[in-house]
Amino acid sequence: MVEQGTPHEARSTQADDLNAAAAEVSNVETVAAEAAETLTDASQNLDDISADEVVVEGSPEVESASVAEDLYIEAKKQVEEWQGKYMRLHAEWDTYRRRTNEQREIEKARATEKLVTDLLPVIDDFERTIGYATDNGETGLLDGVKAVHAKFVSVLQKDGVEIIDPVGQPFDSLEAQAVATVPDSQEYDETVHEVYQKGYKMGTKVLRPAMVTVTTGGPKREKTPDEGSESTK
Incomplete structure (x- = not known):
């Protein structure tokens, strides 16, 4: 051989x-x-x-x-x-x-x-710590962690990293993963209701999709002209 x-x-x-x-x-x-x-x-x-x-x-x-x-x-x-x-x-x-x-x-x-992918869990830990400090009134801890988190995210953004945080936006399966549905007759169907975990991307490549819940049971969202023309192909 x-x-x-x-x-x-x-x-x-x-x-x-x-x-x-x-x-x-x-x-x-x-x-x-x-x-x-x-x-x-x-x-x-x-x-x-x-x-x-x-x-x-x-x-x-x-x-x-x-x-x-x-x-x-x-x-x-x-x-x-x-x-x-x-x-x-x-x-x-x-x-x-x-x-x-x-x-x-x-x-x-x-x-x-x-x-960047290896660093995403570190960002998650920062955000969980911020959530804990906010819920428990840990003002001193909250201010310090927020400052470090903001600086850390800023460094990544300078290298082209974008945060995927689509609350209130139409669900996009290319950038988000639905983990649960939430009945809501007042909101358009398949609208992102809550983001459990933010997603991240660089350019057009999704490094990690956002983990979200989406609404169901509401009115159907009107398709744009482009979407309508694609569906008739």
Whole structure:
């Protein structure tokens, strides 16, 4: 069975290949410059040969002009070939660099998401402590815990974390999980009645859905034009 390399080894191999390609690009530039210089010299040689100097076919002057023209054509061909190789290598390098940057951003986002997810229970403990201090009149404790909690949440929000606290809003199964229903004939059906545990998200990714109760038995909420058009598809 053929052993497969780790992702790190694969990236390392790819990086080595691209470094080799970059070195070849440098060589290409050198060779292209030399070819261009040869081309210029050949062109000058052709320009230096006047019509008066070309006397007889097969004479040294004519042969010299023919050699110079051949050099010119060959040098021009080499320059075009090396320019093509250089452009291809440059495009490959840009693609590799872009993919590497994108992968780095993805890995950074995953690491941040994991860290935030691991910290959510700590926020829950803060909020439970705030609830306890509020219910029992522990003013000194309440003020201190509130300050730490607010600072902690503020740090997370600076990294793009958003709180999901949908009390009074239509129930959204993508951001909340209903743990119970509450009969309420006065409220629209499937409205979030209470949030037992707040949810959190980063961008469009939900790190943890909110735990909520939703109303039932009330009037149906009118669908928006967009929702109505989707239901008829």
